[in-house]
Amino acid sequence: PYGDFYVWSDTDEAYSNIRIIFVDTEESNWAFDPVRRQFFFHRFFSHQPDLNFENPAVQEAVIDIIRFWLDLGVDGIRLDAIPYLFESEEGNGEGEPPTHEFI
Numbered sequence: 001p002y003g004d005f006y007v008w009s010d011t012d013e014a015y016s017n018i019r020i021i022f023v024d025t026e027e028s029n030w031a032f033d034p035v036r037r038q039f040f041f042h043r044f045f046s047h048q049p050d051l052n053f054e055n056p057a058v059q060e061a062v063i064d065i066i067r068f069w070l071d072l073g074v075d076g077i078r079l080d081a082i083p084y085l086f087e088s089e090e091g092n093g094e095g096e097p098p099t100h101e102f103i
Contacts, residue, residue, distance in 0.1 A: 003036070004052060004055050004057070005051055005052055005055060005057070005058050005061075006040050006041075006049045006050065006051065006052055007040060007041035007049070007050050007051075007052045007087060008036065008038045008039065008040055008041075009030065009038060009039045009040075009041070010038055010039070011039065012028055012030035012032075012039045014030075014041075014087075014089065015029065015041065015087050015088075015089065015093060017089070017090075017091070017092055017093070018043070018087065018092060018093035018094075019092065019093075021043060021044060022044060022045065025045065026042075026044075026045065026046060029041055029042060029043060030042070031046040031049075041087065043081070043084045043093070044081070050084070050087070051085075053085045053086050053098070053099075053102060054086070054098075059102060082099065082103065083095040083099060084099075085098075085099045085102060086098040086099050086102075
């Protein structure tokens with residue numbers, strides 16, 4: 001039920017303009033999933049698939065998680081890797097306009 005929570009493609013050719021961050025360990029930003037028979041996108045390591053922030057359910061889930069912790073009384077939350085929330089064929093995948101709109 002959460003398959004669309006991740007970024008999938010039938011090929012590993014999309015987002016070729018987005019740099020590989022860990023060039024010493026990763027050859028691509030895509031990894032093949034043999035069960036789904038598709039590639040999933042990852043900005044960091046292949047065991048860390050990117051969430052699909054184009055999916056409104058993902059955005060809602062993230063907001064719910066933040067709200068959960070704030071309701072428990074935490075004073076602050078550190079959100080890591082914020083510039084990489086959205087992918088884009090036109091940009092470099094870092095600080096894309098939809099990221100700023102979501103934040």
